[in-house]
Amino acid sequence: MELTGRVIYAGESGYEDARLNFNTRFAASPFAIVFCQSVTDVINAVNWAQTSGIPVRVRSGRHSYEAFSVADDALIIDLNDMEKIQVDRSKARATIQAGAELVPIYETLNAQGVTIPGGSCATVGITGLTLGGGYGLLARWKGLTCDNLQSVEMVTAAGKAIVASPSQNPDLFWALRGGGGGNFGIVTSLTYQVHSIDKVTVYQLSWNWSEIERVMQFWQTWAPETDDRHTSILKLVSEAVGSVFVVGQFVGTETELRQVLAPLLTLAPKSVSIETLPYIEAVYAFAGLKPDYPKRLAHWHGSQTKFKNASDYVARPLSAAGTMTVINFLKQAPSKNVVLQFDSYGGAIAKIAPDATAFPHRQVNFNIQYQTYWTKPQDQAAHLNWVRNFRAAMQPHVTGGCYVNYCDRDLKNWQTAYYGSNWQKLKQVKQRVDPGNFFRFEQSVPKQT
Numbered sequence: 001m002e003l004t005g006r007v008i009y010a011g012e013s014g015y016e017d018a019r020l021n022f023n024t025r026f027a028a029s030p031f032a033i034v035f036c037q038s039v040t041d042v043i044n045a046v047n048w049a050q051t052s053g054i055p056v057r058v059r060s061g062r063h064s065y066e067a068f069s070v071a072d073d074a075l076i077i078d079l080n081d082m083e084k085i086q087v088d089r090s091k092a093r094a095t096i097q098a099g100a101e102l103v104p105i106y107e108t109l110n111a112q113g114v115t116i117p118g119g120s121c122a123t124v125g126i127t128g129l130t131l132g133g134g135y136g137l138l139a140r141w142k143g144l145t146c147d148n149l150q151s152v153e154m155v156t157a158a159g160k161a162i163v164a165s166p167s168q169n170p171d172l173f174w175a176l177r178g179g180g181g182g183n184f185g186i187v188t189s190l191t192y193q194v195h196s197i198d199k200v201t202v203y204q205l206s207w208n209w210s211e212i213e214r215v216m217q218f219w220q221t222w223a224p225e226t227d228d229r230h231t232s233i234l235k236l237v238s239e240a241v242g243s244v245f246v247v248g249q250f251v252g253t254e255t256e257l258r259q260v261l262a263p264l265l266t267l268a269p270k271s272v273s274i275e276t277l278p279y280i281e282a283v284y285a286f287a288g289l290k291p292d293y294p295k296r297l298a299h300w301h302g303s304q305t306k307f308k309n310a311s312d313y314v315a316r317p318l319s320a321a322g323t324m325t326v327i328n329f330l331k332q333a334p335s336k337n338v339v340l341q342f343d344s345y346g347g348a349i350a351k352i353a354p355d356a357t358a359f360p361h362r363q364v365n366f367n368i369q370y371q372t373y374w375t376k377p378q379d380q381a382a383h384l385n386w387v388r389n390f391r392a393a394m395q396p397h398v399t400g401g402c403y404v405n406y407c408d409r410d411l412k413n414w415q416t417a418y419y420g421s422n423w424q425k426l427k428q429v430k431q432r433v434d435p436g437n438f439f440r441f442e443q444s445v446p447k448q449t
């Protein structure tokens with residue numbers, strides 16, 4: 001049995017680039033990376049690793065916050081070269097190979113007048129995003145990325161290509177919608193329902209930082225309850241930056257959006273920008289791209305991005321004490337490179353029962369993302385401590401749930417934080433599809449004991 005595909009062993013030319021994760025806080029040294037070109041290459045890699053006893057990690061877009069898709073001395077089975085996207089407009093569906101990245105997907109679908117709801121960052125991989133849920137600026141309109149999944153092709157630990165769908169391996173299909181990447185097998189392609197889209201209206205409002213308490217309190221009761229076509233994000237930054245921002249997207253006209261925004265506009269923002277534009281231009285704007293961006297962006301090349309992010313879910317507006325905790329931590333931020341982002345839930349996300357898919361966080365108001373970035377090694381400890389202490393101080397005010405796609409090595413109770421009461425069923429599925437626990441990493445689903 002041999003490894004097939006584009007194989008790069010430790011020490012060979014290209015290895016330094018091939019081993020990198022988007023978050024350069026981590027620098028694992030795998031045994032080799034196999035960039036698979038076909039399902040056969042994936043099967044060969046699984047069989048080779050099973051025979052040789054070398055542990056594997058599965059990788060697509062390399063954006064795991066905690067670098068769970070790489071490990072020292074492991075074989076990295078990488079799908080990023082498999083990136084074909086096929087749209088069947090007549091059946092309103094698209095089949096996407098596992099290695100495709102988000103913006104090329106949106107562009108290909110947009111050329112046919114359709115899209116899927118997904119995340120904002122251009123180079124996030126579709127597979128990691130979908131397996132953990134997939135939140136973005138169409139989420140309150142059409143749900144999470146995983147909610148739009150129709151079927152998945154996957155290679156098992158036994159080296160067999162199988163399908164998971166409502167009629168084939170339905171328990172696995174349930175687990176692949178929110179059960180997290182890297183747990184059950186190697187996904188090779190995913191088929192989604194697609195939605196017609198043309199123009200959208202986007203906005204950005206800002207206030208002086210001194211207005212933070214008023215804006216925060218108002219946004220929490222307003223954003224999760226608005227029209228389902230509207231998804232809103234509150235961006236809180238350090239006091240030193242000096243402003244607070246609300247950004248969002250609405251699938252409709254400016255006139256309609258202005259009605260949605262009217263209550264928020266009574267808080268008299270210092271700047272208001274509202275624009276109706278083709279959907280793909282909104283994608284570029286939220287990804288921080290210009291339309292002529294190079295096809296393969298690969299953010300991590302030459303980037304020194306080191307970061308620590310974490311998350312919490314909130315089910316009711318923060319109390320006065322919770323609000324003051326947020327304000328105090330933003331006042332004491334270790335640098336200007338911190339963001340506290342509130343992502344609005346409700347809408348289509350909440351119309352699915354918490355146990356209907358493996359993604360349990362359906363009945364919440366919003367997700368909090370704690371984000372810190374730095375480049376110099378001497379700045380690391382202060383940023384890590386800020387996130388850790390901030391999260392700890394927020395625990396009386398949050399649900400205890402965390403988003404698996406914002407994975408966090410610091411979580412002690414990650415099993416229930418990520419999966420809630422779906423944890424038991426996930427272990428049963430694992431027992432059935434991977435009884436030898438071949439696919440494992442620091443926070444992987446174990447088999448039922």
Ligand SMILES: Cc1cc2nc3c(=O)[nH]c(=O)nc-3n(C[C@H](O)[C@H](O)[C@H](O)COP(=O)(O)OP(=O)(O)OC[C@H]3O[C@@H](n4cnc5c(N)ncnc54)[C@H](O)[C@@H]3O)c2cc1C
Pocket residue numbers: 022057058059060061062063064065067068069079098118119120121123124125126127128129131132133134135136180181182183185186187188405406
């Ligand atoms: C800059 C940035 C922006 C982000 N923006 C968003 C956002 O807007 N919305 C959102 O919801 N999330 C967002 N995320 C989080 C993102 O959803 C997760 O990091 C996701 O897991 C990344 O998937 P990937 O394929 O790029 O990463 P990888 O590191 O390749 O994989 C992530 C996980 O999935 C597993 N996996 C990868 N490929 C496969 C496969 N083929 N089969 C089975 N398992 C596999 C890996 O083993 C790993 O556990 C963002 C992350 C970053 C770094």
